[in-house]
Amino acid sequence: MTRRPFPLADQVPPELSSYILDFHWDLSLLHQLELPTLRVPVCELAGHLDLPFWAYDGRPFQVTPYQVAGDPMLYREQYERTMAADLSHPLDVVRRPDGRVTILDGIHRLLRAELEGQTAVDVRVLPWELVDRIAVRD
Template identity: 50%
Template sequence: MNRVPFPLLAQRPTVLDGVLLDFHWDLERLHSLVLPERDVETAGLLWHLELPFWSVGGRPFRVSPIDVASEPSAHSEQWERTMSADLRYPLETYEGDGGRLIILDGVHRLLKAMIEGRPVLRARILAVEDFDAIAVTDADGGS
Protein backbone atom coordinates (compact mmCIF):
# COMPACT_ATOMS: atom_id res chain seq x y z
CA MET A 1 0.00 0.00 0.00
CA ASN A 2 1.31 3.44 -0.91
CA ARG A 3 0.45 5.56 2.13
CA VAL A 4 0.44 9.34 2.02
CA PRO A 5 3.21 10.66 4.32
CA PHE A 6 2.22 12.56 7.44
CA PRO A 7 1.86 16.13 6.17
CA LEU A 8 3.73 17.79 9.05
CA LEU A 9 6.51 15.20 9.32
CA ALA A 10 9.28 17.75 8.79
CA GLN A 11 7.93 19.92 11.64
CA ARG A 12 7.46 17.07 14.09
CA PRO A 13 9.80 17.27 17.10
CA THR A 14 11.94 14.16 17.58
CA VAL A 15 10.26 13.53 20.94
CA LEU A 16 7.19 12.48 18.92
CA ASP A 17 9.09 9.88 16.88
CA GLY A 18 7.54 6.50 17.54
CA VAL A 19 4.38 8.15 18.87
CA LEU A 20 2.82 9.94 15.91
CA LEU A 21 2.33 7.76 12.88
CA ASP A 22 4.47 8.70 9.89
CA PHE A 23 1.56 8.53 7.45
CA HIS A 24 -1.69 10.41 7.04
CA TRP A 25 -4.66 8.52 8.46
CA ASP A 26 -8.39 9.07 8.58
CA LEU A 27 -10.26 9.46 11.86
CA GLU A 28 -13.60 8.39 10.37
CA ARG A 29 -12.03 5.16 9.13
CA LEU A 30 -10.61 4.55 12.58
CA HIS A 31 -13.96 5.15 14.27
CA SER A 32 -15.73 2.83 11.81
CA LEU A 33 -13.56 -0.18 12.71
CA VAL A 34 -14.70 -2.84 15.12
CA LEU A 35 -11.77 -3.05 17.53
CA PRO A 36 -11.11 -4.81 20.81
CA GLU A 37 -11.69 -2.64 23.88
CA ARG A 38 -10.37 -2.81 27.38
CA ASP A 39 -10.06 -0.74 30.51
CA VAL A 40 -6.65 0.84 30.96
CA GLU A 41 -5.14 2.59 33.93
CA THR A 42 -5.01 6.33 33.38
CA ALA A 43 -1.64 6.48 35.14
CA GLY A 44 -0.06 4.29 32.47
CA LEU A 45 -0.98 6.81 29.78
CA LEU A 46 0.03 10.04 31.52
CA TRP A 47 3.38 10.19 29.69
CA HIS A 48 1.38 11.46 26.68
CA LEU A 49 0.62 14.65 28.58
CA GLU A 50 4.28 15.69 28.54
CA LEU A 51 4.49 15.67 24.73
CA PRO A 52 3.94 18.77 22.53
CA PHE A 53 0.96 17.43 20.60
CA TRP A 54 -1.04 20.62 20.34
CA SER A 55 -0.96 23.77 18.25
CA VAL A 56 -0.67 27.37 19.34
CA GLY A 57 -1.71 30.11 16.95
CA GLY A 58 -2.05 27.59 14.13
CA ARG A 59 1.53 26.35 14.61
CA PRO A 60 1.68 22.63 15.36
CA PHE A 61 3.62 20.91 18.13
CA ARG A 62 3.95 23.97 20.39
CA VAL A 63 2.32 22.97 23.67
CA SER A 64 1.89 19.86 25.76
CA PRO A 65 -1.37 18.96 27.47
CA ILE A 66 0.30 19.33 30.88
CA ASP A 67 1.26 22.92 29.90
CA VAL A 68 -2.40 23.58 29.08
CA ALA A 69 -3.49 22.19 32.46
CA SER A 70 -0.84 24.29 34.24
CA GLU A 71 -1.89 27.51 32.55
CA PRO A 72 -5.44 27.19 31.14
CA SER A 73 -5.91 30.91 30.53
CA ALA A 74 -2.86 31.00 28.23
CA HIS A 75 -4.23 28.11 26.18
CA SER A 76 -7.96 28.71 26.32
CA GLU A 77 -8.82 26.91 23.06
CA GLN A 78 -7.14 23.67 24.13
CA TRP A 79 -8.47 24.03 27.66
CA GLU A 80 -12.03 24.41 26.38
CA ARG A 81 -11.60 21.35 24.14
CA THR A 82 -10.31 19.42 27.13
CA MET A 83 -13.14 20.39 29.43
CA SER A 84 -15.77 19.58 26.77
CA ALA A 85 -14.21 16.19 25.96
CA ASP A 86 -16.72 13.37 26.37
CA LEU A 87 -15.28 10.60 28.50
CA ARG A 88 -18.03 8.20 27.44
CA TYR A 89 -16.02 7.61 24.26
CA PRO A 90 -13.00 5.31 24.47
CA LEU A 91 -9.51 6.42 23.56
CA GLU A 92 -8.28 5.25 20.17
CA THR A 93 -4.89 3.57 20.64
CA TYR A 94 -2.38 1.20 19.15
CA GLU A 95 0.27 -0.95 20.76
CA GLY A 96 3.75 0.42 20.21
CA ASP A 97 7.09 -1.17 20.94
CA GLY A 98 7.03 -3.27 24.07
CA GLY A 99 3.22 -3.31 24.16
CA ARG A 100 2.96 0.29 25.35
CA LEU A 101 -0.39 1.84 24.37
CA ILE A 102 -0.07 4.94 22.23
CA ILE A 103 -3.01 7.28 21.77
CA LEU A 104 -4.11 8.03 18.22
CA ASP A 105 -7.19 10.01 19.26
CA GLY A 106 -8.19 11.04 22.76
CA VAL A 107 -5.45 13.09 24.39
CA HIS A 108 -7.99 15.74 25.44
CA ARG A 109 -10.02 12.95 27.08
CA LEU A 110 -6.91 11.68 28.85
CA LEU A 111 -6.15 15.15 30.21
CA LYS A 112 -9.72 15.57 31.41
CA ALA A 113 -9.60 12.14 33.08
CA MET A 114 -6.39 13.15 34.86
CA ILE A 115 -7.93 16.44 36.01
CA GLU A 116 -11.01 14.62 37.29
CA GLY A 117 -8.92 11.94 38.99
CA ARG A 118 -10.36 9.04 37.01
CA PRO A 119 -8.19 5.97 37.57
CA VAL A 120 -9.42 4.01 34.53
CA LEU A 121 -10.36 4.82 30.95
CA ARG A 122 -11.77 2.66 28.19
CA ALA A 123 -9.53 2.20 25.14
CA ARG A 124 -9.97 0.68 21.71
CA ILE A 125 -6.79 -0.92 20.38
CA LEU A 126 -5.84 -0.92 16.72
CA ALA A 127 -3.35 -3.62 15.76
CA VAL A 128 -0.25 -2.35 13.94
CA GLU A 129 -0.97 -4.80 11.13
CA ASP A 130 -4.30 -3.02 10.59
CA PHE A 131 -2.80 0.43 9.94
CA ASP A 132 -3.70 0.06 6.26
CA ALA A 133 -7.38 0.17 7.25
CA ILE A 134 -7.00 3.80 8.41
CA ALA A 135 -4.27 4.98 6.02
CA VAL A 136 -4.90 7.62 3.40
CA THR A 137 -3.27 6.42 0.21
CA ASP A 138 -2.25 7.87 -3.12
CA ALA A 139 -5.27 6.02 -4.54
CA ASP A 140 -7.48 8.11 -2.22
CA GLY A 141 -6.07 11.24 -3.78
CA GLY A 142 -3.89 11.99 -0.75
CA SER A 143 -4.14 15.21 1.17
Protein backbone atom coordinates in the same frame (compact mmCIF):
# COMPACT_ATOMS: atom_id res chain seq x y z
CA MET B 1 -1.24 2.50 -3.95
CA THR B 2 1.13 3.73 -1.27
CA ARG B 3 0.40 5.37 2.05
CA ARG B 4 0.28 9.15 1.89
CA PRO B 5 3.09 10.58 4.08
CA PHE B 6 2.19 12.39 7.28
CA PRO B 7 1.46 15.99 6.17
CA LEU B 8 3.39 17.71 8.99
CA ALA B 9 6.34 15.30 9.05
CA ASP B 10 8.87 18.11 8.68
CA GLN B 11 7.47 19.85 11.79
CA VAL B 12 7.37 16.90 14.20
CA PRO B 13 9.71 17.55 17.14
CA PRO B 14 12.14 14.74 18.05
CA GLU B 15 10.28 13.85 21.25
CA LEU B 16 7.19 12.99 19.19
CA SER B 17 8.91 11.00 16.45
CA SER B 18 8.21 7.67 18.15
CA TYR B 19 4.54 8.59 18.74
CA ILE B 20 3.36 10.17 15.49
CA LEU B 21 2.59 7.71 12.70
CA ASP B 22 4.73 8.42 9.64
CA PHE B 23 1.74 8.30 7.30
CA HIS B 24 -1.51 10.20 6.92
CA TRP B 25 -4.41 8.32 8.50
CA ASP B 26 -8.15 8.87 8.56
CA LEU B 27 -10.01 9.33 11.84
CA SER B 28 -13.33 8.24 10.33
CA LEU B 29 -11.75 4.97 9.14
CA LEU B 30 -10.44 4.41 12.66
CA HIS B 31 -13.84 5.04 14.22
CA GLN B 32 -15.51 2.60 11.80
CA LEU B 33 -13.37 -0.32 12.94
CA GLU B 34 -14.78 -2.86 15.38
CA LEU B 35 -12.05 -2.99 18.02
CA PRO B 36 -11.85 -4.49 21.48
CA THR B 37 -12.30 -2.06 24.36
CA LEU B 38 -10.25 -2.35 27.51
CA ARG B 39 -10.22 -0.45 30.80
CA VAL B 40 -6.72 1.00 31.18
CA PRO B 41 -5.25 2.88 34.17
CA VAL B 42 -4.74 6.58 33.39
CA CYS B 43 -1.20 6.33 34.75
CA GLU B 44 -0.28 3.90 31.93
CA LEU B 45 -1.11 6.56 29.32
CA ALA B 46 -0.12 9.69 31.27
CA GLY B 47 3.27 9.96 29.53
CA HIS B 48 1.37 11.30 26.53
CA LEU B 49 0.41 14.34 28.60
CA ASP B 50 4.06 15.45 28.75
CA LEU B 51 4.42 15.59 24.96
CA PRO B 52 3.80 18.65 22.74
CA PHE B 53 0.93 17.22 20.68
CA TRP B 54 -1.12 20.40 20.58
CA ALA B 55 -0.98 23.57 18.53
CA TYR B 56 -0.58 27.02 19.97
CA ASP B 57 -0.62 30.39 18.24
CA GLY B 58 -1.31 28.71 14.89
CA ARG B 59 1.73 26.41 15.06
CA PRO B 60 1.48 22.64 15.58
CA PHE B 61 3.35 20.71 18.27
CA GLN B 62 3.89 23.67 20.62
CA VAL B 63 2.26 22.76 23.92
CA THR B 64 1.81 19.72 26.13
CA PRO B 65 -1.51 18.79 27.76
CA TYR B 66 0.11 19.29 31.17
CA GLN B 67 1.07 22.86 30.17
CA VAL B 68 -2.56 23.47 29.20
CA ALA B 69 -3.72 22.14 32.56
CA GLY B 70 -1.18 24.36 34.33
CA ASP B 71 -2.28 27.55 32.59
CA PRO B 72 -5.83 27.22 31.25
CA MET B 73 -6.15 30.97 30.63
CA LEU B 74 -3.09 31.12 28.37
CA TYR B 75 -4.09 27.95 26.51
CA ARG B 76 -7.81 28.66 26.62
CA GLU B 77 -8.73 26.95 23.32
CA GLN B 78 -7.09 23.65 24.21
CA TYR B 79 -8.41 23.81 27.78
CA GLU B 80 -11.96 24.39 26.55
CA ARG B 81 -11.62 21.45 24.16
CA THR B 82 -10.38 19.34 27.06
CA MET B 83 -13.28 20.23 29.33
CA ALA B 84 -15.77 19.61 26.48
CA ALA B 85 -14.27 16.19 25.68
CA ASP B 86 -16.84 13.42 25.99
CA LEU B 87 -15.53 10.76 28.35
CA SER B 88 -18.26 8.34 27.30
CA HIS B 89 -16.23 7.68 24.13
CA PRO B 90 -13.17 5.46 24.51
CA LEU B 91 -9.71 6.63 23.52
CA ASP B 92 -8.28 5.03 20.37
CA VAL B 93 -4.75 3.66 20.59
CA VAL B 94 -2.45 1.56 18.47
CA ARG B 95 -0.32 -1.19 19.97
CA ARG B 96 3.06 -1.05 18.24
CA PRO B 97 5.18 -4.12 17.43
CA ASP B 98 7.42 -3.37 20.44
CA GLY B 99 4.37 -3.40 22.75
CA ARG B 100 4.19 0.36 23.27
CA VAL B 101 0.77 1.96 23.10
CA THR B 102 0.31 5.25 21.26
CA ILE B 103 -2.84 7.35 21.50
CA LEU B 104 -4.29 8.07 18.07
CA ASP B 105 -7.43 9.86 19.24
CA GLY B 106 -8.35 10.97 22.74
CA ILE B 107 -5.61 13.02 24.34
CA HIS B 108 -8.13 15.70 25.37
CA ARG B 109 -10.27 12.95 26.95
CA LEU B 110 -7.22 11.56 28.76
CA LEU B 111 -6.37 14.97 30.20
CA ARG B 112 -9.96 15.55 31.28
CA ALA B 113 -10.04 12.13 32.96
CA GLU B 114 -6.85 12.98 34.84
CA LEU B 115 -8.09 16.43 35.84
CA GLU B 116 -11.28 14.84 37.17
CA GLY B 117 -9.32 12.30 39.18
CA GLN B 118 -10.43 9.26 37.22
CA THR B 119 -8.10 6.32 37.67
CA ALA B 120 -8.95 4.46 34.44
CA VAL B 121 -10.34 5.11 30.96
CA ASP B 122 -11.87 2.95 28.25
CA VAL B 123 -9.53 2.38 25.33
CA ARG B 124 -10.11 0.80 21.91
CA VAL B 125 -6.96 -0.99 20.80
CA LEU B 126 -5.91 -1.11 17.15
CA PRO B 127 -3.40 -3.92 16.62
CA TRP B 128 -0.38 -2.91 14.53
CA GLU B 129 -1.30 -5.55 11.93
CA LEU B 130 -4.47 -3.57 11.11
CA VAL B 131 -2.88 -0.11 10.87
CA ASP B 132 -3.12 -0.14 7.06
CA ARG B 133 -6.91 -0.05 7.43
CA ILE B 134 -6.73 3.59 8.56
CA ALA B 135 -4.08 4.73 6.06
CA VAL B 136 -4.88 7.38 3.46
CA ARG B 137 -3.63 6.19 0.09
CA ASP B 138 -2.31 8.12 -2.88
